[in-house]
Amino acid sequence: MATKPKSRWDTAEDDPADLARLKAEKESRKHLKAQKDRRKAEAAATLATSTASTSEPTTSSPHHPKRRKLDEDASSIPSSTPPPPPGPLKLLRFEAPEIAPCRHVDNYELLNHIEEGSYGIVSRARDTSTGEIVALKKLKLEREKDGFPITSLREIQTLMICKHPNIINLREVVMGDRLDQVYLVMDFIEHDLKTLFSSMQEPFLPSETKTLLLQLISATHFMHTNWILHRDLKTSNLLMNNRGQIKVADFGLARLISDPPQKHLTRLVVTLWYRSPELLLGAKEYGREVDMWSIGCIFAELLTKEPIFKGTTEVDQISKIFTLLGVPTEASWPGYRRLPHAKSLTFPRTPATTGSQLRSKFPMLTNQGFDLLSRLLCLDPARRITAEEVLKHEYFREEPRPKREEMFPTFPSKAGGEKRRRRDTPEAPRGGEGEGEGGWGEEGQFLVGAQEEEVGGGFMLKLGR
Amino acid sequence: MGSLLANPLASPLQLAASPSQSDGIPQDLEASLRFAGCALIQSAGILLRLPQTTVATAIVLLQRFYLVSSMREHPIRPTVSAALFLSSKLTEQARRPRDIINVLAYILSVPTPCPISPPKTGDFPETPNPETYYVPESSYFAQRTHLLQLEAHILRAIAFQTHIALPYTLAINYLQALDALKPHPTIVKRTFGYLTDALLSPSLLYLTHQPNALAVAAIYLAARECGAKMPDAGLVPGVEVEAGWWDIFDVDREELGFLVVCLKAVGEWVGTEVEKWRGKWGDLLAVGEDGSAEGLERELERRRRGEE
Incomplete structure (x- = not known):
């Protein structure tokens, strides 16, 4: 919210660098020329493509994949990240999330309780807009006398930093009608x-x-x-x-x-x-x-x-x-x-x-x-x-190598409310080594052989099906 | 969410129409109030012996908060106390609400180096009489309740995105990379000075620019003042484009130029603000028993009458 409109370069009295400006002009001239050339080339290119595929323009119209509610404005206003710099010099640009208030817990529909501890209550819930199953952790704040507990602040702060495939994903924090109703929305894990x-x-x-x-x-x-x-x-x-x-x-x-x-x-x-x-x-x-x-x-x-x-x-x-x-x-x-x-x-x-x-x-x-x-x-x-x-x-690095994630057995989920079925497939015979490779069902046996082949990704994936 | 080095930024739409302005607060008044809040946090931070990281975090929290809330609904003073309280927890420097409330009362009641303290006149003895800044118990409990509520409001307004990346340590890194620390020991102080100035800028630089850009702009100005020689521009191998040292830190010259102008303007802007409201800050920031923005309402009323 600039109070007075600030022109970027023409404040003569405190110009940071006259020299720099001269240089900038030189550069911009250079840049303009380059742009002209580029435009020429582009025009030629578009001419070529439009003549080549006049029947196709509808298919290449910008597609809008499922947009979240939050993004509504994003399409109408320029994004807050600065435009890419001129020239082919690539500068690192961070993805900057927007500053917006919490959403309401009504966006989730409660399914069942998972567990309750001193820290709060964890339940299974469904995102009403996408149908995805999530875990909702309600923080116990009713009896807090010293404001928002520092431990919960740390939990949220660290979880927001930790975006890693092996760390629980905190999707967002939502609130209820009252200020002491705070829920962490996380991926549901079985x-x-x-x-x-x-x-x-x-x-x-x-x-x-x-x-x-x-x-x-x-x-x-x-x-x-x-x-x-x-x-x-x-x-x-x-x-x-x-x-x-x-x-x-x-x-x-x-x-x-x-x-x-x-x-x-x-x-x-x-x-x-x-x-x-x-x-x-x-x-x-x-x-x-x-x-x-x-x-x-x-x-x-x-x-x-x-x-x-x-x-x-x-x-x-x-x-x-x-x-x-x-x-x-x-x-x-x-x-x-x-x-x-x-x-x-x-x-x-x-x-x-x-x-x-x-x-x-x-x-x-x-x-x-x-x-x-x-x-x-x-x-x-x-x-x-x-x-x-x-x-x-x-x-x-030694044998047996770490098992590929896709080849892991599955179990009935207690948190998801599934009953444990008795495993009627007998355990597969152990592999050649004394330590026992192989495992559950047929894939396991194939795996013994496949394991030696380092990363036969596609091959094993097909077997897993 | 995302990188430890990046911040969420304000959208152009948010910058164009703030909730306070939609609520009938003129733009200049909003800027003055925001400045008062930031200056109050800066001074209170010093009296509370908080490190600058905590102070800067509190100021950014305050600025983010008013991007989505109105100053009429949530007055500056309790928000300042809540922002300090929250940032002291976030940066592991926890302070008690009691200390924060006392310090704010002190700054607003007796002359201190804080630009929004009452001016030094004959009325004030060398050692201020404690009665002038004592917070009575009933008022303390009201303020404390208010502080705790506002803490929750702030958290809601920023959707718990409490990680705030600051440019201070980044600037030291950059200065080291530029080999500017040893030959010019004062350059750090000047750089930090500009970074702290930037917190007060009416252009909300910490909401519009990433820390790396702020650090580079502050270094640019500090280097000029210290006469530190920065590396010359050179051709980047491969792409054959000329790049300045700022490009190495992912800041283009357009952004750098804009920030440099803004940074240079802060000092003068602060001077006029302080002069404009000299002796009247306390009244402007007054909060009623019910937590309403009494001082602000009075000022709005005064302006309305002035127009008639």
């Missing part, structure tokens, strides 16, 4: 891993585990490069659709971090079973490593279907961790003794207790897989593996 585990007779196959872990890591890598800590990674927060994709959800504890790290981050984060030793010992500063620890716990859970450290209290949790991984020494975790709670806890430090029992717990895991697991579950946060390093880990 399962969560936790519930899925309870109905599965056996854990995922090694190839499937790899795919899921890789997806989780790629989502985490995306979050971490965008300065976001999730701080509550666990299997019940990993949703899974029927197309073999997991989506990280529930950003209720997520927040943006900074470098240098901000002090006074709360230590009350991450569900106990997935909480890292430095948090349990009361570290004042922490960072991306806490998410990596949780991923280590999830990796272990993917392998066995069971959470690896099921502590009942914080002390119990840390002792379970130390029992399995060994009590840290000044060599294995420098400086851990200085952490606030380390003094009040005493653990026997003998060669027997400082050794790790992790390997014996996962005898079936390959050496590479074990290397990855032990580096994720590294007690010293400074030496814990980062998301970027995990992506390059050899574990994902």
